[in-house]
Amino acid sequence: MMVKSIIYIAIVCIALQSLKAQTCSEMIEYIKSESYGTTYTSYSSSAISKVTFHNIMIDYQTYYFAIVCFKSKYSYGCNEYIYQVSSNTKMYYSMNYLESAGKAFWKYIQPYNDNLNCAPDFE
Numbered sequence: 001m002m003v004k005s006i007i008y009i010a011i012v013c014i015a016l017q018s019l020k021a022q023t024c025s026e027m028i029e030y031i032k033s034e035s036y037g038t039t040y041t042s043y044s045s046s047a048i049s050k051v052t053f054h055n056i057m058i059d060y061q062t063y064y065f066a067i068v069c070f071k072s073k074y075s076y077g078c079n080e081y082i083y084q085v086s087s088n089t090k091m092y093y094s095m096n097y098l099e100s101a102g103k104a105f106w107k108y109i110q111p112y113n114d115n116l117n118c119a120p121d122f123e
Contacts, residue, residue, distance in 0.1 A: 024081070024082060024116065024117075024118035025080075027082055027116070027118065028067055028080055028082050028118075031054050031056055031065050031067070031082070032054070032067070034054075034056050035054040035055060035056055036054075037052040037053055037054040037067070038052065038053050038090065038094075039051070039052040039053075040052075040053075040093065040094055040097050040101075042097060042101035044101075045071075045100075045101035045102055046071070046102075047070055047071055047101075047102055047105075048068060048069070048070060048071065048101040048102060048105055049069040049070065049071045049078040050068075050069045050078075051066055051067070051068050051069070051093060051097070051101075051105070051109070052066070052067045052069075053065070053066050053067075053085075053089070053090040053093075054066075054067065062087070063084065064084065064085050064086060064087050064089065064090070065082055065083065065084055065085065066082070066083045066085045066089060066090070066093070066109050066112075067080055067081070067082050067083075068080070068081050068082075068083065068105065068109060070120070079120075081118055081119050081120055082116060082118045082119075083109050083110075083112045083113060083115065083116065083118070083119055084112060084115040084116050085108075085109060085112045085115075086112070089108050089109060089112070092104075092107075092108045093105075093108045093109065096108070110122075
């Protein structure tokens with residue numbers, strides 16, 4: 001089990017290096033430029049404005065990303081953060097976000113917060 005985790009992390013690191021992105025914001029811009037994505041807007045959420053899921057093909061491998069836009073406290077804008085998620089995260093989030101975008105985020109997206117180190121620190 002530990003060997004699989006190490007191999008997976010090594011593959012992800014190599015693939016992400018091919019993105020040629022140095023910062024999280026550059027990675028977000030690159031992924032947006034390579035994929036249209038599917039957006040789920042949360043009008044009633046007090047924290048999440050929208051979540052956009054993207055699929056990117058790198059060296060014949062598909063990688064899945066969620067760009068989460070957290071509402072800003074004193075403006076109409078939002079702050080974007082990127083998560084590398086699993087292939088079924090979009091399906092699970094889309095089936096649950098209308099009931100509660102926050103709960104769906106914590107259950108299906110937040111567990112991937114360490115994959116890219118581009119997520120906000122909620123502690």
